[in-house]
Each structure stands twice: as structure tokens, then as C-alpha cells.
Amino acid sequence: xxxxxxxxxxxxxxxxxxxxxxxxxxxxxxxxxxxxxxxxxxxxxxxxxxxxxxxxxxxxxxxxxxxxxxxxxxxxxxxxxxxxxxxxxxxxxxxxxxxxxxxxxxxxxxxxxxxxxxxxxxxxxxxxxxxxxxxxxxxxxxxxxxxxxxxxxxxxxxxxxxxxxxxxxxxxxxxxxxxxxxxxxxxxxxxxxxxxxxxxxxxxxxxxxxxxxxxxxxxxxxxxxxxxxxxxxxxxxxxxxxxxxxxxxxxxxxxxxxxxxxxxxxxxxxxxxxxxxxxxxxxxxxxxxxxxxxxxxxxxxxxxxxxxxxxxxxxxxxxxxxxxxxxxxxxxxxxxxxxxxxxxxxxxxxxxxxxxxxxxxxxxxxxxxxxxxxxxxxxxxxxx
Numbered sequence: 248x249x250x251x252x253x254x255x256x257x258x259x260x261x262x263x264x265x266x267x268x269x270x271x272x273x274x275x276x277x278x279x280x281x282x283x284x285x286x287x288x289x290x291x292x293x294x295x296x297x298x299x300x301x302x303x304x305x306x307x308x309x310x311x312x313x314x315x316x317x318x319x320x321x322x323x324x325x326x327x328x329x330x331x332x333x334x335x336x337x338x339x340x341x342x343x344x345x346x347x348x349x350x351x352x353x354x355x356x357x358x359x360x361x362x363x364x365x366x367x368x369x370x371x372x373x374x375x376x377x378x379x380x381x382x383x384x385x386x387x388x389x390x391x392x393x394x395x396x397x398x399x400x401x402x403x404x405x406x407x408x409x410x411x412x413x414x415x416x417x418x419x420x421x422x423x424x425x426x427x428x429x430x431x432x433x434x435x436x437x438x439x440x441x442x443x444x445x446x447x448x449x450x451x452x453x454x455x456x457x458x459x460x461x462x463x464x465x466x467x468x469x470x471x472x473x474x475x476x477x478x479x480x481x482x483x484x485x486x487x488x489x490x491x492x493x494x495x496x497x498x499x500x501x502x503x504x505x506x507x508x509x510x511x512x513x514x515x516x517x518x519x520x521x522x523x524x525x526x527x528x529x530x531x532x533x534x535x536x537x538x539x540x541x542x543x544x545x546x547x548x549x550x551x552x553x554x555x556x557x558x559x560x561x562x563x564x565x566x567x568x569x570x571x572x573x574x575x576x577x578x579x580x581x582x583x584x585x586x587x588x589x590x591x592x593x594x595x596x597x598x599x600x601x602x603x604x605x606x607x608x609x610x611x612x613x614x615x616x617x618x619x620x621x622x623x624x625x626x627x628x629x630x631x
Contacts, residue, residue, distance in 0.1 A: 255398050256282040256371070258564060259388060261378060261412055262405030264293065264353075265303065266536035266553040268360040270403055273310050273561030275368045279568060282397055283370050284390070286377040289361050293353035294431060294516040295550075297469040298445065298461055299324070301346030302551030306558055314363060321359055324351040325462055328443040333497070334614040335451035341444070350445070352463050373397075378411055383531050386571065401573045402532040403560050408517050408549075410538035416529055423476040425522045425540065427547060430486045430513040431471030433463070438503040440468060448500065449614070450493045453484065455603040458493040458500075467510070473518070473547055475604060487513050520544045521552065521593040522600065524586055528578035533560045541589060544600040552589055559584045 258274060260267045263285035271283050308315035318324075327350055329343040351359075364370055373394065380391040381402070390397040404412035413419040437460065446460040456474030463469050472490040479486065490513050494500045519540035527539040535541075536553025543552060563581040567573060586593075 254280075255387070255400070256280045257400050257568060258282070258403060259284065259390060259397060259399035259401070260403045260405055261285075261390075262407060262410075262536075262538070263287075263289065263361055263364075263372065263374070264357050264405065264407060264536075264553075265360055265550050266407075266538075266557045267403070267405035268357075268364045269306060269310070269554040269557035270405060270535065270561050271364045271368055271370045272307075272314065272360075273558050274370075274564065275311075277561075277565045277568065279564070281368070281370045282373060282399060283364070284373045284376050284378070284392065284397065286375070288374045290354050290358040293357060294514045295353045295469075296429075296431060296459060296461055296471055296547065297350050297352050297356075297463050298327070298546075298548060298550075299349040299351050299356060300546075300548050300551040301344070301348050303554050304347070304349070306551075306554040310558065311367075314367070317363060318359070321351070321355070323355040323464070324349045325464065326443055327445055327461075330445045330447060331441070332614050333446070333448045333499075335449055335454070337497075337499075338614050340614050350461050350463050350469070352469070378406070381412060381415055383416070383529075388531050400531070400568070400571055401564060403535060403557075403564075404532060404538045405535045405553075405557065406538055408519050408537040408542075410534070412532070413534055413538045413540075416532050417526060417534060419519075419525070419540070421476075421517070421519075423480055425520050426476040427473055427518040427520055427542070427544075428476050428479050428486055428515065429471055429473030429518065429547070430490050430515045431469055432490075432513040433467050433510040434470050434504070434507045435467050435510055437468050437470075437507045438505075439499075448493060448497060450489070450496055452492060452496060453489045455600075456484075456489065458490070471513075475600070476517070478604065486515060518542045518547055518549065520597075520600075521589070522597040524590065526582065527556075527585065528575070528581050530575045530578070531573045533563065533578060533581050535560050539585070541585070541593070543596055544593065545596040555588060556585050559588070 257279035327348040377393040382389040448458040461469040527534040535556040541552040542549040
């Protein structure tokens, strides 16, 4: 696809996943010329846990209630009402969530958001376009891509956990102290899947990592295992081996998976955690979502915080677009807005992660305290 090299866009959004499309949707009525660029062609798969938290759909609702209504009619999603947590010793607790949550394969969810963006906005979409270089000048951002060049007044980097732009513009790199590694695979025919319930198992051998079973349709589930990268390195953990070891460790899982069929090999992915506040903007650029390292340290959820940051990015752009002032100092307002919204929760969950890393028995104790078998569980559940 030949790019319009002679056109100046108001906004260049790199990455057409939930973060980039949310930003484009939030810019709908701003009267701006928006370019949405992605290295892939859609629909495309994205290695992920496929959990869509309530925060994500709340963002859609806040941007436009009609967007939420369209999501409600998406047939490929599964409504999730609770999560079952299982400790190494077998104690379990079921937490019912106050905010509706969902599971949806990223192949379907990302395609839904992109189609919604293209239907509802005048966004110019450039798929199969890989970023080669970026040059930020005084009044313009120049992108060099495999399909040609693009220019814009501000750049929004929504290109995920392996963000090229976060490395080039903000100097980000993988830091094992603030990173998590995971593998996931799809299974068909797992027995004992409960309608509307996600499951999380804590392995005795591989603490403080956790194993999940998230149903994505009537017959298939997203199954995975994740652990802090520092722990993976220190203990020389092979994630794929650990993935299968957990199934063997729990008699319940071994039985339930005995007739299940794995659909392809486990695939790995990295998660840059929000365990520290970073500078997520600069002269004429904003970093959003995974590119800004905003993944929740406890749940591993990135989509909810990604969509929140994208909405803030759009609001910031709308506020300053008339003057075309997107200096490092002015863009700092975006950082402050994002961390004002997400910072307290990220700091709290960072402490929880550190406690769990230092005290591997802690998750099991927590599950025991809120287990239905504990007569005082109601007191502890109030703290959640």
C-alpha cells in the first residue's frame, strides 16, 4: 500500500490493538486527521491470556455507550462472573467479581475493536506497515516504514510489550525486576469447565508463578503459566516445562486434562509490569499501554490499563491540538493523568508481588483465609 507521503496527519497511532483503536475511537469527534499503523494484517492472533476485564468495557462505555452495546452483542466473548483460586495444597476460594468481566480470544476482540474504529471514525488505517525509523523534529514527527513515510504532529506509541518506539524514544529495555514471562496454549475438551468461571492455580514447585484456565468458547480454553522474569532467571525455570508440570502436580488438573487436546504448541510472551513509574512521554510522543509498562503486577492484565491510558492520550491531544504544542513539558501532563488514575493500584499490587516473591507461601495462605472452609472468610473477603 502506497502511503500518502505528502499528507500531514494530526495524530500518528502506531499499533492497532486495543490500545491504538481505543485512542482512535476517543478521537472520533475531535475533527483530527488520524493515521493508525500496524505491522500486521488483520485479523491476527495475539499471544495473551484472553481475559477482558471490566475496566476495558467501562472505557468503551465512557467513550460512547453505543460502543459498549456493540460489544455486548459480540458472540465470540464469554461472560465471566468469578475466579476460582486453588492453592498448592488444594485449598480453594471462589471470588465473585463486582464488575462484569469477559474472555475473548484476541483474534476476535482486536478485530472487533478495529472494525468498530473503521466503521465509526474516519481513521486512515495502514496495515502491513512496519516501523523502521522515527525522527522527531520541532513541529513534526516523521515515520519511516516499510511502505513509505508518514508525518504527523504527535505520535502515540501503542505498539505493545516489545515496543520499538518505547526503545527508540524513551530508552526502555527489558528489566527482569520489572518483567514477567508467560506461555499459553489453547486446549479443547478440558473436563469440568464451569460456565462463567476463570481458574487460577498456584504451583508449589513453581511459586510465585501461577497457572490459568480461561474458557474462551464452549469447547476451548486459554491455558497458561506465568512467572516474574527475575525468578525465571534465578531458578533457571523453563516455562514450557513448568506449564506441563503444573498439570501433573494437581491430581484434579491431571484428570481433567487427560482427554483434552492441545491445539498447537505453547507460545511465549513477555509482560512489562507497572512496578515503577516511568517517563511515558516526551517531545511530540506519548507511550500507551504495554509500551508504557502499565501491566498490572498481580493479575497480569494489560488490556484494561492500556485502554485507560489510550483514553487519556486522546484527551491530552484534544486539549493541546489547536496550539500544536506537544513539548516534553506539556506532554508531562499526560504522565501525571495516567499515574493519578492508575498509580495507587499499581503501587499496591507491586507490594503484593514483592511480598509473594519473598514469601512464596503467601498466596496459599491468602486463599486459605478467604476459602469457604474458613469460618472467618467473610471478614477477609471484605478487604478485597
